[in-house]
Amino acid sequence: MAKAVFITRKIPDIGIRMLKERGYEVDVNLKDSVLSQKQIIKSLKKKTYDAVLVLLTDRVDSAIFNVAPSVKIYANCAAGYDNIDIIEAKKRGITVTNAPAPLATEAVAEHVIALMFALATRIVEADKFVRRGKYKKWLPMNFMGINLAGKTLGLIGAGRIGERVARLASGLGLKVIYYDVIRNERIEKECGVAYYNSIEELLQKADVVSLHVPLLDSTRHLINEKRLLLMKPTSFLVNTSRGPVVDEKALEKALRKKIIRGAALDVFEFEPKVTPGLKKMDNVVLTPHIASAEGEARNQMAEIAAQNIIDFFENGKPGNIVNP
Numbered sequence: 001m002a003k004a005v006f007i008t009r010k011i012p013d014i015g016i017r018m019l020k021e022r023g024y025e026v027d028v029n030l031k032d033s034v035l036s037q038k039q040i041i042k043s044l045k046k047k048t049y050d051a052v053l054v055l056l057t058d059r060v061d062s063a064i065f066n067v068a069p070s071v072k073i074y075a076n077c078a079a080g081y082d083n084i085d086i087i088e089a090k091k092r093g094i095t096v097t098n099a100p101a102p103l104a105t106e107a108v109a110e111h112v113i114a115l116m117f118a119l120a121t122r123i124v125e126a127d128k129f130v131r132r133g134k135y136k137k138w139l140p141m142n143f144m145g146i147n148l149a150g151k152t153l154g155l156i157g158a159g160r161i162g163e164r165v166a167r168l169a170s171g172l173g174l175k176v177i178y179y180d181v182i183r184n185e186r187i188e189k190e191c192g193v194a195y196y197n198s199i200e201e202l203l204q205k206a207d208v209v210s211l212h213v214p215l216l217d218s219t220r221h222l223i224n225e226k227r228l229l230l231m232k233p234t235s236f237l238v239n240t241s242r243g244p245v246v247d248e249k250a251l252e253k254a255l256r257k258k259i260i261r262g263a264a265l266d267v268f269e270f271e272p273k274v275t276p277g278l279k280k281m282d283n284v285v286l287t288p289h290i291a292s293a294e295g296e297a298r299n300q301m302a303e304i305a306a307q308n309i310i311d312f313f314e315n316g317k318p319g320n321i322v323n324p
């Protein structure tokens with residue numbers, strides 16, 4: 001009998017097509033909105049599904065596992081997988097996979113560079129200024145920014161995305177330093193990136209801090225009031241990892257008190273809500289979790305997620321298992 005797959009939200013066609021072409025029965029939630037956990041449960045009760053392809057906005061935990069005992073694999077169409085209780089899944093013998101697409105790594109890394117430059121050159125602020133009709137005369141001292149070449153970029157996390165950011169930033173003339181629990185000797189050797197074994201020291205040294213860690217108990221509020229106080233008053237914080245890695249209230253306070261110079265956020269602690277104070281600040285750049293939103297990258301993510309399901313059922317060896 002054909003295996004049945006539920007997809008919680010429309011993903012790029014390629015992923016759906018791959019499953020259908022291999023004979024899978026595929027049901028897709030075609031509403032262009034996030035399904036609540038209740039709605040996912042309702043959908044999963046309708047049929048005996050074998051696999052579910054989920055998105056980062058879907059909370060997958062015991063409540064879901066309980067109603068769908070036939071589902072043996074949850075394939076997350078994202079690199080991060082903090083939306084899934086992988087420990088509980090493991091206990092139940094359920095496989096969880098993620099989709100670390102190389103093109104998405106590139107897209108996120110390039111978004112980080114764009115955010116850094118947006119802060120340093122004040123592009124968003126200046127754009128608003130022009131649109132509001134405030135550009136009446138040229139002024140020699142208007143919108144003074146800073147050059148990033150020669151400045152120090154501090155990466156917290158040097159996995160796939162952190163490494164790519166390190167390579168791009170080194171090429172642009174920034175001095176790159178990093179902290180990670182696992183050392184990345186490749187970037188040390190190939191790009192002259194310096195390893196710091198203390199987050200605190202890195203924060204004191206960096207002109208721009210960019211976060212590239214997964215959301216774990218140990219990384220929740222990794223950037224908190226105490227650590228923000230260590231940063232230079234001229235420095236910027238960039239977060240494209242997961243919102244709760246930064247204590248958003250502490251960040252708002254640090255920006256208000258000029259403890260740091262600015263911040264760019266693609267992810268938010270209470271996504272999609274944004275701490276209201278941040279929206280009012282000109283030295284803050286906000287994007288709606290779009291760092292990997294590049295056409296080919298999103299296709300590749302859908303392909304990887306679909307392939308993980310296909311491999312799980314057809315050879316028992318899906319790539320990207322995150323709860324081995």
Ligand code: GLV
Binds near residue numbers: 056077292
């Ligand atoms: C996006 O945030 C992802 O984890 O792929």
